[in-house]
Amino acid sequence: MRLHIKNARIVDPASGKEGSGELFVADGRIAAEGGKADRVIDAKGLVLAPGFIDLSARLREPGHEYKATLESELDAAVAGGVTSLACPPDTDPALDEPGLVDMLRRRAKALSRARVFPVGALTVKLEGERLTEMGQLSDAGCVAFSQANAPLADAQVLWRALQYAATFGYAVWLRAEDADLAKGGVAHDGEVATRLGLPGIPAFAETIALGTILELVRATRARVHVCRLSTAGAVDLMRRAKQEGLPVTCDVGLHHVHLCDMDLGYFQSQCRLEPPLRSQRDRDALARGLAEGVIDCACSDHTPVDEDGKHLPFALAEPGATGLELLLPLTLKWGLAQRLSLAATLARITSEPARVLGIDAGRLVVGAPADLVLFDPRASVRITPAALKSQGKNTPFLGAELDGVVRLTLVEGNVVYEA
Amino acid sequence: MKLPDAEELCEKLAAELKPRIGPKSAMVGLYTGGAWLAERLHALLGMKTPLGLMDIAFYRDDYAARGLKHDPKRTRIPFDVSGCELFLVDDVLYSGRTVRAAMNVIFDFGRPASIALAVLVDRGGRQLPICAQHVGARVDVPAGMRLALKRDERGKLALALEAERAA
Amino acid sequence: MQRNPQLNEKGELQHLLSIEGLPRAILLQILDTAESFVGVTEREVKKVPILRGKSVFNLFFEPSTRTRTTFEIAAKRLSADVINLNINASSQTKGESLLDTVANLSAMQADIFVVRHESSGAPFLIARHVKPHEHVINAGDGRHAHPTQGLLDLYTIRHYKKDFAALTVAIVGDILHSRVARSLIHGLTTLGVPEVRVIGPQTLLPTGVEALGVRVFHDMREGLKDCDVVVMLRLQNERMRGALLPSAQEYFKHYGLNADKLGLARRDAIVMHPGPMNRGVEIDSTVADGPHSVILPQVTFGIAVRMAVMSIVAGN
Numbered sequence: 001m002r003l004h005i006k007n008a009r010i011v012d013p014a015s016g017k018e019g020s021g022e023l024f025v026a027d028g029r030i031a032a033e034g035g036k037a038d039r040v041i042d043a044k045g046l047v048l049a050p051g052f053i054d055l056s057a058r059l060r061e062p063g064h065e066y067k068a069t070l071e072s073e074l075d076a077a078v079a080g081g082v083t084s085l086a087c088p089p090d091t092d093p094a095l096d097e098p099g100l101v102d103m104l105r106r107r108a109k110a111l112s113r114a115r116v117f118p119v120g121a122l123t124v125k126l127e128g129e130r131l132t133e134m135g136q137l138s139d140a141g142c143v144a145f146s147q148a149n150a151p152l153a154d155a156q157v158l159w160r161a162l163q164y165a166a167t168f169g170y171a172v173w174l175r176a177e178d179a180d181l182a183k184g185g186v187a188h189d190g191e192v193a194t195r196l197g198l199p200g201i202p203a204f205a206e207t208i209a210l211g212t213i214l215e216l217v218r219a220t221r222a223r224v225h226v227c228r229l230s231t232a233g234a235v236d237l238m239r240r241a242k243q244e245g246l247p248v249t250c251d252v253g254l255h256h257v258h259l260c261d262m263d264l265g266y267f268q269s270q271c272r273l274e275p276p277l278r279s280q281r282d283r284d285a286l287a288r289g290l291a292e293g294v295i296d297c298a299c300s301d302h303t304p305v306d307e308d309g310k311h312l313p314f315a316l317a318e319p320g321a322t323g324l325e326l327l328l329p330l331t332l333k334w335g336l337a338q339r340l341s342l343a344a345t346l347a348r349i350t351s352e353p354a355r356v357l358g359i360d361a362g363r364l365v366v367g368a369p370a371d372l373v374l375f376d377p378r379a380s381v382r383i384t385p386a387a388l389k390s391q392g393k394n395t396p397f398l399g400a401e402l403d404g405v406v407r408l409t410l411v412e413g414n415v416v417y418e419a
Numbered sequence: 420m421k422l423p424d425a426e427e428l429c430e431k432l433a434a435e436l437k438p439r440i441g442p443k444s445a446m447v448g449l450y451t452g453g454a455w456l457a458e459r460l461h462a463l464l465g466m467k468t469p470l471g472l473m474d475i476a477f478y479r480d481d482y483a484a485r486g487l488k489h490d491p492k493r494t495r496i497p498f499d500v501s502g503c504e505l506f507l508v509d510d511v512l513y514s515g516r517t518v519r520a521a522m523n524v525i526f527d528f529g530r531p532a533s534i535a536l537a538v539l540v541d542r543g544g545r546q547l548p549i550c551a552q553h554v555g556a557r558v559d560v561p562a563g564m565r566l567a568l569k570r571d572e573r574g575k576l577a578l579a580l581e582a583e584r585a586a
Numbered sequence: 587m588q589r590n591p592q593l594n595e596k597g598e599l600q601h602l603l604s605i606e607g608l609p610r611a612i613l614l615q616i617l618d619t620a621e622s623f624v625g626v627t628e629r630e631v632k633k634v635p636i637l638r639g640k641s642v643f644n645l646f647f648e649p650s651t652r653t654r655t656t657f658e659i660a661a662k663r664l665s666a667d668v669i670n671l672n673i674n675a676s677s678q679t680k681g682e683s684l685l686d687t688v689a690n691l692s693a694m695q696a697d698i699f700v701v702r703h704e705s706s707g708a709p710f711l712i713a714r715h716v717k718p719h720e721h722v723i724n725a726g727d728g729r730h731a732h733p734t735q736g737l738l739d740l741y742t743i744r745h746y747k748k749d750f751a752a753l754t755v756a757i758v759g760d761i762l763h764s765r766v767a768r769s770l771i772h773g774l775t776t777l778g779v780p781e782v783r784v785i786g787p788q789t790l791l792p793t794g795v796e797a798l799g800v801r802v803f804h805d806m807r808e809g810l811k812d813c814d815v816v817v818m819l820r821l822q823n824e825r826m827r828g829a830l831l832p833s834a835q836e837y838f839k840h841y842g843l844n845a846d847k848l849g850l851a852r853r854d855a856i857v858m859h860p861g862p863m864n865r866g867v868e869i870d871s872t873v874a875d876g877p878h879s880v881i882l883p884q885v886t887f888g889i890a891v892r893m894a895v896m897s898i899v900a901g902n
Contacts, residue, residue: 191794195606197706197730197765200793266591267707311685311715313705315728474622477634477664477897486598486901487636490618493625527631 001038001413002026008043008374013050013347014354014363023048025370028413032366043374046407049346050362051083051114051371053353055251056227057302057324059116060391061107062100063092068304068391070104073324074113076302076390078417080325081373081406083114084354084361085302089121090148096121096132098140105141113416115371117143117357119173122161126150131161134170143357144171144225149274149319151179159216166222171358173225174213176234177275181205186315188278192261198315201276207233214241217248225356226250229295230275232285239294249356250294253301254330255321257287259396269310269317270396273301290348291338297356298334298348300327304392322392326383328375329402342377370413379405425568425576428539428555429456433463435553436506436537440464443532445503447471449521450492452510452568455576456539460508468503471496478520500529510568512538515549540578542566591713598902601713601722602895604731606772613776617741619894620887626663627890636897637666640697644670645687646725647703652861653725653735656885657700660892666698688712696720698900706730721899729763734895735860736769738888740777742880743815745887746856750774756783756809756851757800759819759841759868760790766860767819768798775799785809786841789830806841813851816878818843818859818869826867834867844870848878856880 003025011018024031057077060068077085087104089095095104101118108116120142124130127150134145145165152158152174165172182201187193189200210226214237217224229235229252238250255273260283264271271277289295303320310317323330327349335345354362361371380403385393409417445468448457454472461470476491507521518536525531537553542560560566565583570576590607594600599612626634642661644654649672661668673687688699698721701709706728713722726732747753755774761767761784774782775798784795785803796802803809810816826834848857857869857878865871874881 189793191797194792194794195768195798197728197768199729202793267710269711308683311683311711313684313703313708313711313727315705315707476622477626477636479636482636482901487619487898488901490615491622493622495625523635527633528629 002035003410003413004037004040005043005048005374006040008046008048010364011047011049011342011346012364013343014351016341016343018341018343023364025372025410025413028370030364030366030368030370041374041408046374046376047342048372048374050350050364051373051409051411052081052327052349053357053362054082054085054302054324054327054349055297055299055353055356056253057082057085057087057300058090058304058320059087060304061091061104067306067309070107071111072389072391073302073304074108074111074116076322076324076388077114078409078411079389079406080327081375081409082324082327083371083373083409083411084117084357084359085114085324086117086119086143086357088119088148089146090126090150094121094126095119095142096124096126096137098133098136101137101140101142112411112414114411117141117359119144119146121145122147122172123152123157128152128154128157131164134165135168138170143359144173146173146227147175149175151177153179155212158212159220162216162220162222162224166220169223171223171225173227175227175275176206176210176213176229177201178205178209181208186272186276187264188261188276190261190279192264196264196267196314203231203233203278203282206231206275207237210234210237214246214248217241217246221247223247228253228256228275228301229286229289230256230278230282232282235285235289235294238289242294249296251297251299251353251356252286252290252295254298254323254327254334255301255396256283257290257298257334258330259283263396264314267314268396269312269314270321270394270398272314272317272319273321274319287334287338290334291340296348297353298331299353300324302390302392304390305394306391307393310394320392321395322388322390323395324390325388326395326397326402328406329381329404332377332404333402370410372410373406374408375404375406377404379403381405420580422578422580423540423556423558425539425578429459429576432537432539432553432555433460436460436464439535440466441504442467443502443504444468444506445471445498445500446506446508447473447496447521447525449507449509449517450474453508455568455570456510457508459576460537469497471498473521473524475517475520475524478523480516480520494524496528500525500531503531505531505534507534507536508538509536510539511566512536512541512551512554513544515545515547518549519547539568540566591710594902599899600902601709602733602899603709603713603722603724604772605733605736605769605776606731608776610776613737613740613773616737616891616894616898617744619898620737620741620890623890623893624887626893627886633663633665635665637661637664637900640666640900641695642666642668642698642700642896643691643696644668644700645691645702646670646672647701647708648726650702650726653702656888657725657892660889661698661896663889664893664897666896684708684711685715688715692717692720698723698896700725702726704728723895723899726765728765729768730765731769732765733769734888734892735766736773737895738884738891739770739817739858739860740773741887741891742858742884743856745883746880747814750777750779753779753814754781754783754812755779755815755817756785756813757817757819758785758806758809758843760821760825761786761795761819762790762792763822763825764819770817771798771800783809783813787831790825806847807850810847810850813855816843816848816851816855816857818857820860820862821864821868838867842866842868842870843873845872845876848873858884861885
């Protein structure tokens with residue numbers, strides 16, 4: 001299949017280049033020139049960019065198929081322009097055995113939509129006690145190891161895990177949250193939680209845990225990616241760690257760039273998220289940190305939750321929100337507010353996450369895999385349950401009108417989504 | 420339209436009631452107009468038992484449609500209702516529903532020997548089998564208009580006609 | 587911003603979920619109406635027909651005999667039919683969901699749901715899902731709110747002190763876990779009390795409590811100085827050990843109300859307590875039973891306030 005995309009506004013975040021022009025695809029890769037194309041696409045008014053890369057999307061398989069399936073969520077991914085995604089290991093059972101990882105990858109490959117990069121469990125059953133067989137899991141296709149949102153209360157286990165991972169060069173992805181300080185908490189410990197009578201998680205539960213992680217990185221030189229920053233304090237710590245030259249990267253969930261604890265309103269369980277939505281000051285620091293590059297990537301933290309999981313009092317509601325199909329609009333909205341170029345904006349969901357994952361994607365150069373997206377940055381979409389392909393219909397943005405509509409998604413040169 | 424003078428009607432009503440007042444007589448006024456009138460009559464008649472004042476809000480038959488819109492006043496019946504000869508006083512008698520509710524309130528306080536109704540004005544239009552024993556005047560009021568007693572800052576009573584507020 | 591979920595489109599009280607966000611006029615309407623009901627509760631026949639034919643469902647997901655009983659008495663004095671349901675929280679998680687339970691009861695023609703739940707915000711969730719003619723009254727949700735208790739406290743204060751505009755009110759004890767404190771604070775600030783104080787150790791004061799419009803004191807003697815009203819909060823048994831407090835004895839030493847400390851408040855100060863009291867833990871018996879105590883009148887007023895709330899919401 002040979003494609004010729006013409007009249008597009010081509011944005012390559014990796015090089016920072018923007019310009020109108022044409023692009024050829026042949027044999028699943030970006031090609032120097034066309035020859036005879038099987039299909040010519042007139043992309044007038046549309047942006048052509050590398051397919052998006054989401055560092056955290058829960059597909060709910062295995063174990064939670066009533067909430068979502070691989071089919072529904074990979075459909076949602078390509079509809080959102082996401083061509084590669086990393087899925088956290090908090091499935092049921094957890095991704096702690098090579099067989100499970102292998103099966104997940106086969107299932108995903110057979111569906112031939114977005115590329116799925118499993119993140120393996122760091123400890124057996126995510127219980128925070130015994131290390132998993134990282135070597136075998138790595139061979140099976142795990143790109144990194146993580147506890148997802150499960151606590152790792154024992155700092156000695158964390159230390160050993162980082163030493164072991166550093167020995168073989170495996171990447172470790174960690175949430176920074178002190179399990180004891182966060183115990184029982186469901187909202188940011190501040191005025192809103194006080195008013196609503198919700199048990200709080202203090203901001204220092206994150207900074208204390210991050211301090212521990214950074215100290216252990218200093219000692220072990222393990223490659224650590226810190227997931228879902230939520231506080232201004234953590235942004236400062238990351239800035240200093242990077243200045244010091246520690247091998248650390250980090251990301252933020254897009255909800256936390258746009259929302260804060262005030263959005264809980266009258267106990268909106270849509271805003272029950274992990275980590276909790278923090279103060280306005282934290283939100284602004286995250287948005288700026290992402291613009292400055294202290295925070296490397298933005299992710300959707302896609303977590304399909306069914307109605308039963310959300311139709312509960314706030315503290316009892318299941319945390320999480322759907323996100324794959326909101327990745328582009330929410331990123332564009334953030335980039336616009338920060339007055340960034342389109343290339344700099346899209347870098348946070350293309351070239352930067354590709355770098356964190358260590359995969360050959362997220363750039364527009366000849367010979368690179370043709371994982372591409374064409375989108376209309378000016379068309380708007382109203383977020384409704386019916387409009388979402390994901391089985392997760394819950395998001396704080398339900399009813400919102402957002403700019404940025406994906407028209408076409410290519411994975412390895414094949415059209416996997418077309419609106 | 421010309422309305423009768425409330426002060427004159429009040430005097431007239433007092434004169435009519437005078438011969439009926441005995442040792443067992445007691446008086447209850449209905450908020451708000453009836454309470455003003457009852458205060459006046461009670462003094463003019465020199466009654467011994469203290470005056471009772473009543474708000475019928477919790478006994479209204481239109482609660483389902485209207486709810487509790489106005490802050491009800493506290494009902495105070497500072498005498499033993501049982502066995503007394505009770506004069507119920509209101510400013511305007513119309514549908515009869517207020518009087519029905521008022522009688523229910525009274526029976527929750529005790530069993531009076533008798534109840535008589537005294538009103539300043541009877542405007543007709545009864546919806547219940549109720550009539551007043553003592554009436555200051557009969558006045559025809561067009562439907563859709565509300566007739567009520569007013570009291571100015573010096574305590575002078577006057578009748579006033581206003582358009583009925585939409586429910 | 588969403589509309590206040592307690593008010594209907596005309597701005598009238600549809601549900602009572604929290605004192606926070608209620609206009610002053612509605613608070614005064616409830617207090618004034620309650621005053622009329624105090625008269626009813628003093629009569630021979632302590633019953634009015636206003637809610638005849640209406641059904642009040644007491645939905646208690648967290649056990650509380652006292653509060654449930656006061657709501658039951660209030661509903662019965664309004665001539666409503668009362669159905670008590672104590673729903674064991676553990677059987678809840680196994681079986682039908684909270685909203686299923688409510689939908690089922692709704693099918694049995696409910697008019698008012700009185701809800702107590704251990705999770706903050708549960709009554710808001712229910713209020714979002716009931717039919718337009720149904721009303722929800724929060725009888726205590728988690729640490730969030732206990733609006734009828736707050737209202738009866740306001741009623742009691744107004745009864746003894748007449749005017750809110752010159753008062754100093756101190757709330758003493760476990761503010762962190764107290765829905766009573768949160769509701770009362772919102773009520774007092776809405777009605778214009780110039781100084782509301784909270785007194786307790788750091789472990790029992792929530793983060794950013796000052797934002798509710800209160801002054802924080804850790805020293806009880808300092809905090810009680812010249813107070814007109816002292817509200818003592820109940821200290822739950824499970825808080826008395828562990829990391830919040832070392833012991834009940836030590837708590838009483840610092841934050842228990844005795845005659846000596848009460849002497850620092852104004853001579854005509856009143857002492858309130860939402861009950862049930864832990865004598866010798868937060869309050870000394872000589873104070874609880876002494877001339878400043880208005881703890882028993884609070885209970886009486888509580889019935890009238892709940893009658894007022896039910897009769898107002900059911901009519902809107």
